[in-house]
Amino acid sequence: MFSYEFMRNAFAAGTIIAIICGIMGVFVIARNMSFLTHTLSEIGFSGAAFGVFAGWAPLNGMLLFTVVSSVIVGQLSARSERREAATSAISALFIGMGILFLSLANKNASYATSILFGSVIGISAGDVQQMLWLSLLVLLVVFVIYRFLKFDSFDHTGARVKGLWTNTLSVTFLVLLALSVSVAAQIVGSLLIFILLTLPAATAKYFAHTVGGMMVLAIVLALIGVWSGLTLSYVTNYPVSFFIAAIEAIFYFIALGWQKLQTAE
Amino acid sequence: MTAAPILKLEHLGVTFPNHPVFSDLNLTIRQGEFWSIVGKNGVGKTTLMRTVLHQLRPTHGQVAYLPATNEVKIGYVPQFRNIDADYPLTIRDFVGLNLTGWKWPWLSRKEREKVQTILQRTGLEAIANRPIGQASGGEKQKAYLAQALVEAPNLLILDESTASLDPVTKTELLDLVIELNESLHLTVLFVTHDIPMARKYSSQYLMLTPNGAEQGPISGLTQEKVWEGENV
Numbered sequence: 001m002f003s004y005e006f007m008r009n010a011f012a013a014g015t016i017i018a019i020i021c022g023i024m025g026v027f028v029i030a031r032n033m034s035f036l037t038h039t040l041s042e043i044g045f046s047g048a049a050f051g052v053f054a055g056w057a058p059l060n061g062m063l064l065f066t067v068v069s070s071v072i073v074g075q076l077s078a079r080s081e082r083r084e085a086a087t088s089a090i091s092a093l094f095i096g097m098g099i100l101f102l103s104l105a106n107k108n109a110s111y112a113t114s115i116l117f118g119s120v121i122g123i124s125a126g127d128v129q130q131m132l133w134l135s136l137l138v139l140l141v142v143f144v145i146y147r148f149l150k151f152d153s154f155d156h157t158g159a160r161v162k163g164l165w166t167n168t169l170s171v172t173f174l175v176l177l178a179l180s181v182s183v184a185a186q187i188v189g190s191l192l193i194f195i196l197l198t199l200p201a202a203t204a205k206y207f208a209h210t211v212g213g214m215m216v217l218a219i220v221l222a223l224i225g226v227w228s229g230l231t232l233s234y235v236t237n238y239p240v241s242f243f244i245a246a247i248e249a250i251f252y253f254i255a256l257g258w259q260k261l262q263t264a265e
Numbered sequence: 266m267t268a269a270p271i272l273k274l275e276h277l278g279v280t281f282p283n284h285p286v287f288s289d290l291n292l293t294i295r296q297g298e299f300w301s302i303v304g305k306n307g308v309g310k311t312t313l314m315r316t317v318l319h320q321l322r323p324t325h326g327q328v329a330y331l332p333a334t335n336e337v338k339i340g341y342v343p344q345f346r347n348i349d350a351d352y353p354l355t356i357r358d359f360v361g362l363n364l365t366g367w368k369w370p371w372l373s374r375k376e377r378e379k380v381q382t383i384l385q386r387t388g389l390e391a392i393a394n395r396p397i398g399q400a401s402g403g404e405k406q407k408a409y410l411a412q413a414l415v416e417a418p419n420l421l422i423l424d425e426s427t428a429s430l431d432p433v434t435k436t437e438l439l440d441l442v443i444e445l446n447e448s449l450h451l452t453v454l455f456v457t458h459d460i461p462m463a464r465k466y467s468s469q470y471l472m473l474t475p476n477g478a479e480q481g482p483i484s485g486l487t488q489e490k491v492w493e494g495e496n497v
Contacts, residue, residue, distance in 0.1 A: 146370035151362045154354055158363060158412060161318060161341040205353045209396050212371070214353060259351075 001234050009123045010240075013131055014226035017184045017196060020135045022219030023142060024180045025201030026211060027173060030153040034202075035084065036073060036174075038194040039091040040181045043069045045190035046098035047182075048115045053105035058115060059130065059182060062190070066178035069094070074174045117241045118189030131183045138176050138183075149173060150211055192241045196222050199248040206255040221251055268295040271337060271420060271452050272317070276326035279312050286312045288325065290478055292471060296419065297450040299443070301463035301483065303491055304473035310456050313473070314341075314424050317454070337420055340413030344425040348405065352398035356389055359397045360411045379415055387411040387441060403434035410438065414445070421445075422454045427462065435459075439466050460488045 001007050028037050044062045051061020069090065076086040102115075114122065142149065152159040152169045160166050177197075185193045204217035229243035270293050278288035286309035294300060302310050315321040317328055318339060330337040354362075361372055361380045372380070384390045387407050392400065397408055406426055413421060423442065427435045443466050445451050457463050463470060463486060470486040472479045479490075 143370060147365045147368060150370075151365055155346065155359065155362050155412075157343055157346050158341075160320070161339075161343075162363065162365065163319070164365065205351065209353050209355045209394070210358050211354070 018222035021196035029201040034198045041193040043094040046094040049098040049101035053101040062182040070174035070178040074171045188241045203255040273329045278325035280324040299453045301467040301470045302456045308473040338418040340418035340421045342426040357393040
């Protein structure tokens with residue numbers, strides 16, 4: 001399997017994605033942003049389609065759309081009572097735009113499928129390098145603002161009273177999330193990216209009770225999903241995103257069952 | 266000897282569009298005092314606290330911290346927080362959230378000791394590694410208090426923090442606060458509807474009414490007075 005360059009690239013990319021998703025996912029879960037993450041992944045699809053239409057690399061189109069829209073979404077959903085509706089409206093608009101750009105770019109359905117569901121064979125060494133730099137940027141910013149982000153994510157009331165710049169933190173986090181979505185969409189596809197950004201962290205929450213512990217466990221669960229998914233996909237020739245989704249969902253259901261047992265005792 | 270003032274409200278007024286909440290409020294709070302802020306719902310107790318916390322800009326007058334703003338650290342304990350049964354952090358980790366600054370992501374040994382000291386002080390040491398989502402209402406309030414105290418504030422605001430607690434837990438929490446008030450000379454603002462508790466623990470009161478405010482030693486506050494205030 002590792003004698004093929006594309007599989008080596010896919011494993012390298014998958015490892016980067018698992019690490020970034022494990023760390024960001026913990027904040028996504030703490031900030032109740034699963035739905036917003038799903039929307040950003042759809043915006044990523046639209047951005048990739050725009051990239052194809054404009055003759056750019058899909059990742060660049062994704063970066064443009066997700067970063068710009070994350071700031072807009074952040075402003076529109078500042079009031080929590082309208083967050084769901086605003087997010088739905090933006091989601092619908094961007095899926096429509098994605099379909100339009102693909103149509104304008106005269107690309108066939110299989111191209112749309114590879115953007116939506118990801119592709120193992122399309123990842124070059126250059127892509128891996130770009131993902132690595134973007135991920136390092138995300139990790140560096142998270143490292144610098146870690147304590148503020150942790151306080152605001154896990155106790156928004158306390159952070160506001162402390163006088164932390166919670167609005168700036170929120171927009172910064174959304175931009176970091178947009179970057180992570182664009183990076184991770186390379187393998188699992190834009191439609192299923194939220195799986196890695198939500199499920200490993202959501203599962204970890206039931207077993208680990210410190211932020212650091214949740215991050216480590218979420219990374220491990222994401223790595224198991226990605227590595228197993230890539231291997232199974234190689235062996236069976238079925239889509240990698242299916243295997244990753246199935247493995248992460250199974251982990252999550254096991255966690256829910258475990259939690260139920262704990263509560264029943 | 267009279268203690269030094271820590272907080273001064275001077276001709277303070279807040280007006281929302283077409284609706285004055287309170288006006289011309291003057292108050293001097295001295296270090297180590299325990300004030301109860303009372304009054305019916307809607308008279309502006311929370312608005313006053315938000316103004317004191319600089320979350321709301323006053324329409325008139327000013328909130329002055331003495332001797333200087335950067336020397337007054339405020340700890341705030343609200344009535345509610347979004348902490349459900351699934352909330353994952355341990356009590357210890359939750360308390361440590363308040364230790365911020367441009368520092369390493371992990372807590373230093375000195376910071377861990379700070380957390381440990383406040384956990385001991387608030388009687389949470391034995392359950393410090395329990396997820397806070399699984400703690401009782403009283404334990405949660407103690408954890409909120411511990412978090413507010415971990416940075417050693419000199420002004421503590423309890424914003425109806427005891428409202429949802431049973432009488433025994435309420436007394437336990439306020440016993441802890443008065444002990445800190447006396448031993449650390451901590452200034453306390455206690456926003457409450459519970460007049461007997463206010464009389465038991467406070468030294469002064471501020472009563473907000475639709476027509477103004479009244480203040481004085483706590484011995485002057487009675488339930489009847491609050492009812493009268495409500496009917497003004």
